Amino acid sequence: MAVIETHNLERTYQDGNQVIRAVDGIDLQIQEGEFTAIVGPSGSGKTTLLNLIGGLDKPTSGEVIIAGTPIHELSDNAMIDFRLKHIGFVFQAYNLIPVLTAAENVEFIMLLQKKSKEERRQRSHQLLEAVGLGDRLTKRPGELSGGQQQRVAVARALASRPSFVLADEPTANLDSHSTANLLDIMARLNEEEHMTFVFATHDQRVIDRAKRVVTVEDGKIKSDESLDR
Amino acid sequence: MKTLIKIAWRNIWRNKLRSLVVICSIILGIWAGIFINGFSYGLNRQRTLEAIQSNLSHIQIHDTAWSQDPNIANQLQQSASILRALEDNPQVKAFSSRMLLNGIVASANGNGGAQITGIEPATENRLTGLAEKITEGDFLADKKNKILLGKALADKLKARIGSKVVVTFTDREGVIISGAFKVAGIYRGTSSQIEQLKVYVRQQDLQKLLSENIAPHEIALLTSSLETVEPVQQELQRQFPDYTIQSWDELSPELGYADEIMGTMLYLIIGIIMLALSFGIVNTMLMAVLERRKELGMLMAVGMSKRRVFSMILLETLMLSLCGGPLGILLGFLTIWYTGSTGIDLSVFAEGLQSFGISSVIYPSIETSFYFGTGLLVVVMALLSSLYPARRALKLNPIEAIRTI
Ligand SMILES: Nc1ncnc2c1ncn2[C@@H]1O[C@H](COP(=O)(O)OP(=O)(O)OP(=O)(O)O)[C@@H](O)[C@H]1O
Ligand SMILES: [Mg+2]
Numbered sequence: 364m365a366v367i368e369t370h371n372l373e374r375t376y377q378d379g380n381q382v383i384r385a386v387d388g389i390d391l392q393i394q395e396g397e398f399t400a401i402v403g404p405s406g407s408g409k410t411t412l413l414n415l416i417g418g419l420d421k422p423t424s425g426e427v428i429i430a431g432t433p434i435h436e437l438s439d440n441a442m443i444d445f446r447l448k449h450i451g452f453v454f455q456a457y458n459l460i461p462v463l464t465a466a467e468n469v470e471f472i473m474l475l476q477k478k479s480k481e482e483r484r485q486r487s488h489q490l491l492e493a494v495g496l497g498d499r500l501t502k503r504p505g506e507l508s509g510g511q512q513q514r515v516a517v518a519r520a521l522a523s524r525p526s527f528v529l530a531d532e533p534t535a536n537l538d539s540h541s542t543a544n545l546l547d548i549m550a551r552l553n554e555e556e557h558m559t560f561v562f563a564t565h566d567q568r569v570i571d572r573a574k575r576v577v578t579v580e581d582g583k584i585k586s587d588e589s590l591d592r
Numbered sequence: 593m594k595t596l597i598k599i600a601w602r603n604i605w606r607n608k609l610r611s612l613v614v615i616c617s618i619i620l621g622i623w624a625g626i627f628i629n630g631f632s633y634g635l636n637r638q639r640t641l642e643a644i645q646s647n648l649s650h651i652q653i654h655d656t657a658w659s660q661d662p663n664i665a666n667q668l669q670q671s672a673s674i675l676r677a678l679e680d681n682p683q684v685k686a687f688s689s690r691m692l693l694n695g696i697v698a699s700a701n702g703n704g705g706a707q708i709t710g711i712e713p714a715t716e717n718r719l720t721g722l723a724e725k726i727t728e729g730d731f732l733a734d735k736k737n738k739i740l741l742g743k744a745l746a747d748k749l750k751a752r753i754g755s756k757v758v759v760t761f762t763d764r765e766g767v768i769i770s771g772a773f774k775v776a777g778i779y780r781g782t783s784s785q786i787e788q789l790k791v792y793v794r795q796q797d798l799q800k801l802l803s804e805n806i807a808p809h810e811i812a813l814l815t816s817s818l819e820t821v822e823p824v825q826q827e828l829q830r831q832f833p834d835y836t837i838q839s840w841d842e843l844s845p846e847l848g849y850a851d852e853i854m855g856t857m858l859y860l861i862i863g864i865i866m867l868a869l870s871f872g873i874v875n876t877m878l879m880a881v882l883e884r885r886k887e888l889g890m891l892m893a894v895g896m897s898k899r900r901v902f903s904m905i906l907l908e909t910l911m912l913s914l915c916g917g918p919l920g921i922l923l924g925f926l927t928i929w930y931t932g933s934t935g936i937d938l939s940v941f942a943e944g945l946q947s948f949g950i951s952s953v954i955y956p957s958i959e960t961s962f963y964f965g966t967g968l969l970v971v972v973m974a975l976l977s978s979l980y981p982a983r984r985a986l987k988l989n990p991i992e993a994i995r996t997i
Contacts, residue, residue, distance in 0.1 A: 447895025462602035
């Protein structure tokens with residue numbers, strides 16, 4: 364089943380009297396359990412596409428259907444709730460609340476979902492264990508390295524048991540060691556838990572690990588290849 | 593909710609210096625507000641007590657016609673029985689009768705209009721402590737035709753102790769009567785107006801100048817405390833229904849009003865202080881919100897509802913404001929409590945203050961309800977100042993916030 368489906372998706376920006384077609388008629392289907400990289404030169408529309416899929420932005424025209432729900436029809440408040448339940452986000456930076464510990468950051472999402480205290484504690488420990496931070500539960504983001512922070516962000520993204528995880532340039536600020544480490548973790552979560560990941564990235568190290576690479580240029584899909592790894 | 597409180601509390605301490613500046617300004621502002629209030633209230637009370645002690649007394653009795661026409665004819669014909677009734681009333685602490693004649697006091701060097709007050713020196717002193725106010729010379733003794741002048745009038749007449757002055761007034765037929773008096777003493781009053789106006793002689797000396805017997809025009813008395821003023825007044829009114837019997841606040845309504853007017857004004861001062869403080873709070877919180885644009889955008893992106901973001905900023909502002917409020921109130925309370933028992937000596941300025949009828953030691957005090965009122969105002973101020981920054985946080989657009997990472 365497709366968890367993500369877009370039909371003739373368009374998003375234009377008005378820049379003075381010039382129209383920028385950031386996303387220009389994209390039809391894309393992503394199945395459960397995929398490990399997909401969306402690549403393309405700077406300004407090609409990767410972030411815009413990801414924001415539309417993630418329900419952070421509304422399309423100018425076209426449809427976004429997530430797990431059977433046409434999210435472009437949702438109200439703002441319903442959209443926030445939908446994101447909380449169905450979508451995990453990992454951004455390039457500022458993923459965490461600086462005044463909360465790693466475990467509290469992961470639990471915060473579940474708290475918003477009104478999960479019980481016991482469940483929150485158990486799952487946050489288990490997830491942080493899974494991203495290799497079992498010994499850093501009570502550290503605040505400022506006390507963690509960039510790579511460790513991104514791993515907490517992955518744990519946080521998974522905490523709500525989302526349908527898929529969207530990651531926009533998750534490795535942009537990381538060295539190669541941390542990048543490899545983060546990719547290992549995400550690949551393993553993809554393999555073992557069947558979690559769907561969609562990346563927007565320039566990073567060759569990420570592209571090399573992706574099982575499907577969608578290339579975007581000028582807001583259009585230029586190529587779409589599935590690789591057997 | 594618990595986590596929101598935790599986050600809000602920790603957020604306050606992210607920028608320690610900035611939060612401390614806000615908290616300290618709140619503490620100082622509220623402390624100053626409370627102190628100004630306590631001081632003004634103490635000042636006012638002092639002034640009231642002073643006025644009662646040296647001029648008004650608690651209750652004054654006059655003939656009913658006196659207030660319209662303070663004429664020599666409007667005497668207290670029943671003064672003897674009034675004095676006897678006061679003697680028998682255990683709640684009356686001191687009383688004295690006075691003859692009041694409007695006239696002129698003249699010396700070789702000048703003259704001035706005056707209220708010639710015929711007193712019984714012993715009882716008058718018990719009532720108003722007149723003897724203690726004599727700064728030069730002596731109080732009225734048994735020698736006849738002695739007079740007490742106020743400092744201001746004595747200066748005007750260039751009269752000294754032992755100088756001769758002539759007192760002139762008219763009797764009830766309009767006949768001009770004068771008599772020569774020797775200055776026995778010079779007193780200081782609560783104001784220079786009083787020093788100009790009041791001269792004191794013995795009742796019996798006045799009586800001798802007149803061809804017919806006259807009774808006193810005024811009887812003043814002190815009761816055992818402020819609380820017994822009203823019952824004593826009612827009792828006397830029942831005994832002597834034909835006379836006008838007034839308590840101090842009826843005699844000098846502005847003293848009573850002063851409390852009320854000041855109450856309103858002091859709340860106004862506190863209000864202005866709060867307004868100034870709230871600008872500081874709003875400014876600080878706006879800065880905090882703008883600094884955390886990305887973080888707040890991220891929180892909205894991952895599914896924190898607008899209502900929660902709003903509450904978080906609201907809580908943060910409330911907690912910041914409420915950190916300082918109670919401390920300021922406590923500090924104010926302690927200051928009032930301490931200075932209220934030791935008093936604040938204003939003798940350095942007393943020379944100037946005396947002409948306002950104020951003594952030199954002030955005992956600040958505040959009604960307990962004022963602390964609660966201030967506390968309530970702090971909460972209201974905190975709530976109002978939290979609304980704008982919290983609304984501002986809602987206007988953040990998650991995509992914009994994240995895009996600028
Ligand atoms: N809010 C906006 N207003 C106007 N134009 C915008 C806005 N957001 C994006 N664009 C334009 O849309 C196009 C696509 O932008 P987008 O950020 O999606 O590119 P990208 O592929 O993510 O680039 P990068 O690799 O640099 O992150 C660009 O030309 C950009 O200038
Ligand atoms: Mg981008």
